Amino acid sequence: MARGRGRPRASGGPASGLSTEAEIRAAAARLFCTEGYGSTSTYKIAQAARISQATMYHYFAGKHEILLALLLDTVRPSVAYAASLAASTEPAATRLWRLCAYDVRLLLSGEENLGSLYLLPELGDERFAPFHAERQRLIETYRELVAATGDLAGPDLAAVTSLVFGLVESVILRRRADTDLGSGMDARIADAALRVTGLDEAAVNGARAAAQRL
Amino acid sequence: MARGRGRPRASGGPASGLSTEAEIRAAAARLFCTEGYGSTSTYKIAQAARISQATMYHYFAGKHEILLALLLDTVRPSVAYAASLAASTEPAATRLWRLCAYDVRLLLSGEENLGSLYLLPELGDERFAPFHAERQRLIETYRELVAATGDLAGPDLAAVTSLVFGLVESVILRRRADTDLGSGMDARIADAALRVTGLDEAAVNGARAAAQRL
Numbered sequence: 001m002a003r004g005r006g007r008p009r010a011s012g013g014p015a016s017g018l019s020t021e022a023e024i025r026a027a028a029a030r031l032f033c034t035e036g037y038g039s040t041s042t043y044k045i046a047q048a049a050r051i052s053q054a055t056m057y058h059y060f061a062g063k064h065e066i067l068l069a070l071l072l073d074t075v076r077p078s079v080a081y082a083a084s085l086a087a088s089t090e091p092a093a094t095r096l097w098r099l100c101a102y103d104v105r106l107l108l109s110g111e112e113n114l115g116s117l118y119l120l121p122e123l124g125d126e127r128f129a130p131f132h133a134e135r136q137r138l139i140e141t142y143r144e145l146v147a148a149t150g151d152l153a154g155p156d157l158a159a160v161t162s163l164v165f166g167l168v169e170s171v172i173l174r175r176r177a178d179t180d181l182g183s184g185m186d187a188r189i190a191d192a193a194l195r196v197t198g199l200d201e202a203a204v205n206g207a208r209a210a211a212q213r214l
Numbered sequence: 215m216a217r218g219r220g221r222p223r224a225s226g227g228p229a230s231g232l233s234t235e236a237e238i239r240a241a242a243a244r245l246f247c248t249e250g251y252g253s254t255s256t257y258k259i260a261q262a263a264r265i266s267q268a269t270m271y272h273y274f275a276g277k278h279e280i281l282l283a284l285l286l287d288t289v290r291p292s293v294a295y296a297a298s299l300a301a302s303t304e305p306a307a308t309r310l311w312r313l314c315a316y317d318v319r320l321l322l323s324g325e326e327n328l329g330s331l332y333l334l335p336e337l338g339d340e341r342f343a344p345f346h347a348e349r350q351r352l353i354e355t356y357r358e359l360v361a362a363t364g365d366l367a368g369p370d371l372a373a374v375t376s377l378v379f380g381l382v383e384s385v386i387l388r389r390r391a392d393t394d395l396g397s398g399m400d401a402r403i404a405d406a407a408l409r410v411t412g413l414d415e416a417a418v419n420g421a422r423a424a425a426q427r428l
Contacts, residue, residue: 036335038252116333118387121250159398162388163406169387170380173332184373192377195409 082141092148093207100190115172150197296355306362307421315400329386364411
């Protein structure tokens with residue numbers, strides 16, 4: 001995403017200790033999530049990041065590129081984590097539990113609720129295709145793990161995968177509404193996801209215990 | 215929400231067969247969900263509804279009032295349905311199943327995915343307090359039914375209610391991403407909600423059968 005790194009900042013640049021690029025992302029995330037993507041101009045972002053617009057354009061071609069970078073940050077780590085799980089010899093239920101919990105923690109991390117940007121109408125634009133492709137890769141991994149966990153196939157597999165993925169992403173909606181989304185949400189959602197695949201209480205408890213031992 | 219009804223339309227008004235007020239809502243829903251709330255002016259709404267801005271202001275004080283009306287439409291029917299369930303003598307699990315299924319059908323209904331507006335930053339404004347209050351009433355009903363279904367209390371009750379409500383609202387995110395959100399999603403989510411409360415397969419099957427008999 002970033003076009004260049006290490007270019008000297010405009011004088012009076014950010015003093016937060018973040019790199020200029022990270023400062024732009026943080027300022028844009030704040031503005032997109034509090035004032036709205038449509039209402040945020042590149043001028044406002046540059047001002048909030050305390051840099052010139054020229055410097056901003058050195059890093060990103062426009063606000064859509066910043067949005068794309070922010071969106072990719074909400075899925076790429078989970079895709080990478082899922083790939084690391086694929087190499088493991090653990091039972092599928094344990095791996096699914098771990099992926100759900102990891103993904104929930106990722107969606108709850110950071111200052112801003114970046115997942116809330118998933119519903120922007122602007123995301124239909126083809127410039128956001130790389131995000132949709134990455135999210136689809138993540139869903140595929142869920143599908144494989146759900147298939148192996150619940151011994152499912154066909155329409156049942158598609159529907160249960162959709163429920164499991166929906167349960168994980170529902171923290172985006174919960175994060176907005178609830179004030180008490182504290183510790184333990186990752187484990188609760190991972191437990192619930194396994195129940196949704198059809199595992200009974202003993203199997204859920206076993207998978208959780210195995211996942212938490214690691 | 216509407217200030218007046220039955221006032222004569224500006225000439226050249228809507229010819230869709232909808233009332234002027236319904237036409238304004240439909241036009242605004244389409245614009246909010248496809249171009250974004252921030253990018254939609256009252257001028258654009260009036261133009262899309264084929265009425266004058268003066269006529270629009272006769273029905274709504276501004277676009278925030280139209281948004282509020284649209285948001286209330288996504289929760290009020292479920293609150294009313296939940297109230298009708300409260301008078302029933304059915305087991306709690308059957309009532310919870312029915313509420314989940316009803317709510318999912320409501321969120322999947324209509325031309326536009328109005329639930330996607332839940333994540334607008336603008337909803338923090340106090341003018342949307344009536345929507346938040348109504349949604350809170352709905353969550354309270356879920357809490358009572360979850361408590362009675364799963365024999366839960368305290369922090370467990372709050373967490374499981376949050377999971378069940380999240381599962382229901384996750385159709386908002388799914389509706390955007392999936393193309394195959396067809397028939398049966400209401401039953402699948404209602405089943406999954408009961409599993410999340412801790413009911414076993416036999417109890418879930420029993421509740422579904424009872425709910426679908428009615």
